[in-house]
Amino acid sequence: MTEKLNVLVTxxxxxxGSHAVLALLDSGxxxxxxxxxxxxxxxxxxxxxxxxxxxxxxxxxxxKILADxxxxxxxxxxxSIVVPxxxxxxxxYYHNNTAKTRALIEAVVAGGVRHMIFSSTAATYGIPQxxxxxxDMPTLPINPYGTSKLMTEFxxxxxxxxxxxxxxxxxxxxxxxxxPEGRSGQSTVGATHLIKIGVEAALGKRESVxxxxxxYATEDGTGVRDYIHVSDLAAAHVIALEAxxxxxxxxxxxxxxxxxxxxxxxxxxxxxxxxxxxxxxxxEGRRAGDPDSLISDNSAIKARFGWQPRYDDLDKIVRHxxxxxxxxxxxxxx
Numbered sequence: 001m002t003e004k005l006n007v008l009v010t011x012x013x014x015x016x017g018s019h020a021v022l023a024l025l026d027s028g029x030x031x032x033x034x035x036x037x038x039x040x041x042x043x044x045x046x047x048x049x050x051x052x053x054x055x056x057x058x059x060x061x062x063x064k065i066l067a068d069x070x071x072x073x074x075x076x077x078x079x080s081i082v083v084p085x086x087x088x089x090x091x092x093y094y095h096n097n098t099a100k101t102r103a104l105i106e107a108v109v110a111g112g113v114r115h116m117i118f119s120s121t122a123a124t125y126g127i128p129q130x131x132x133x134x135x136d137m138p139t140l141p142i143n144p145y146g147t148s149k150l151m152t153e154f155x156x157x158x159x160x161x162x163x164x165x166x167x168x169x170x171x172x173x174x175x176x177x178x179x180p181e182g183r184s185g186q187s188t189v190g191a192t193h194l195i196k197i198g199v200e201a202a203l204g205k206r207e208s209v210x211x212x213x214x215x216y217a218t219e220d221g222t223g224v225r226d227y228i229h230v231s232d233l234a235a236a237h238v239i240a241l242e243a244x245x246x247x248x249x250x251x252x253x254x255x256x257x258x259x260x261x262x263x264x265x266x267x268x269x270x271x272x273x274x275x276x277x278x279x280x281x282x283x284e285g286r287r288a289g290d291p292d293s294l295i296s297d298n299s300a301i302k303a304r305f306g307w308q309p310r311y312d313d314l315d316k317i318v319r320h321x322x323x324x325x326x327x328x329x330x331x332x333x334x
Contacts, residue, residue, distance in 0.1 A: 005029045007241065008071045008113075010056050010104065011078035013040025016119065016175060016230060018184040020075055021049060023234035029241075032069045034062070035078065043331075044184050057100045059107045066111035073115035073241055074108055076101065079148075082192060083123065084287075086145035097148035098155075105155060109163050115244040116156065117237050120169040122226075122255070122294060124150040132297040135171070135253055142289045153253060166251045168240040173226035173257030173296050175233055177317040178324035185324025186230075194267055195227070199322045202275040203329070209279050211264050213286035216293075222264035224293040226257035229311035229320070239305045252304065257296030258312050267314070274318045 007024055011017040012033030017040070024031040025046065032050045035042075045051050050069060054061045056078050065071065079097040080086070086093040108116060123146030124139045141147045156167045176195040178185030186196045194209075201209050214221040236256050243252070262270070268279050301307050311317060 005072040005241065005245065006032060006070050008032050008034060008065060008069065008074045010034050010074065010076045011040060011119075013037060013042060013044055013051075014077060015184075015186050015188065016172075016233065017075070017077035018044045019179060019230045019234035020077065020237050021045065022179060022183055023231070023238045025049070027238045029238070032065065032071065034065060039188055041187055044187065046183070055100070056104045059103055062104065062107040063111055066107065066113055071111070071113055073117070073244070074104070074113060075117040075119075075237055075241070076104065077119045079119070081145065083143050083145045086143050086148070090144035093144045093148045094151075097145070098151045101152045102155060105159055109159060109165060114165050114248060115241065116165070116167045117240055117244070118152060118156060118167060118169040120149050120153055120171045120253070121146060122171050122173045122257070122296065124153065124171060125294075127289065127291045128294070131291075131293045132259060132295045133255065134297045135255055135300055157251070160251045164248075166244050166248050168244055168252040168254065170233075170236060170240065170254055170256045171296075172233060173228055173255070173294065175230050176227045177229040177231065177311065177320045179231055180311070180320055182323060182327055185321065185327070187328060194225075194264060195271070195318060195321050196325075198268055198271040198279060199275075199318065199325045201279050202271055202277050202322065203325055207280060208282040209268060210282045210284050211268075212284050213290060214283055215286070218263055218292055220263050220265045223290055224261040224263045224295065226259070226261045226295045227267070227314065227317060228257050229309070229317050232309040232311050235310070236301065236305070236307050239307050243305050254301040254304065255296040255298050256301060257298050258309060259296055259298040261293060261295040262314055267318075270314045270318050271322075274315055274322060
């Protein structure tokens, strides 16, 4: 293992960030969290992990944390992630995802921190001409969310060329599931993730699940996506971090997915199997900009980092998401 690293996790009280905190702890590193708690939850941060409530745009606070905690690297998850909202309110996304990240990168460089992992997205590809999608395919985002993330990739590339600094941008596909040990999961109220919505419906929190489009060029007519377990994604961040430290001259932009997909109907069928219930499916029209299929080519991250998924099983992903949803109910007393 790389020596123990002090890693500042922005957005570490959120869904993916909190799992990265667990993966860092499990790997023997020391996470430090900054989160403004707009969408994150203080209670998800494990005891003993240093926590700062604040905004990544606060350069004075950020600089103080970097110095006081002797930070070696930053994992950056803080940002806004709802695609339709980005279309309705683009300036929010260019502020939260691009302008704030620019301030963060400036503080990182000024503080002498040399390594950064960035939470990017498959939305940078837009509607790819073919699937699976490789990293060398054109990046033509079709919404402000994807554009705001791609702009950050450009900033990181240019900063790495100008400074003693390297980075890894991980382009996520559809993140799902929850920590197998029940330590964290998707807790956001009103989340838009299909598996989250499906398990909520299975537990009686929703009357039905909307299926947007049944005329796609796929086996059953519904959109196909690459669903990756959040714990496998978090593990990829730790492996990427250790690779950056081992080879500080090299930066990476890599897909993070399983390399195969499931249709909306296949996902809902899996929830039916796991819960032994039948979800009510509400057929609706296509949403603008949804591709027929979006699947990662994950050969690069496997070859470069030796990353091997542990939870590549749709029913297992659903079981973990369901267990977390039940735990949330107990926490909320419902």
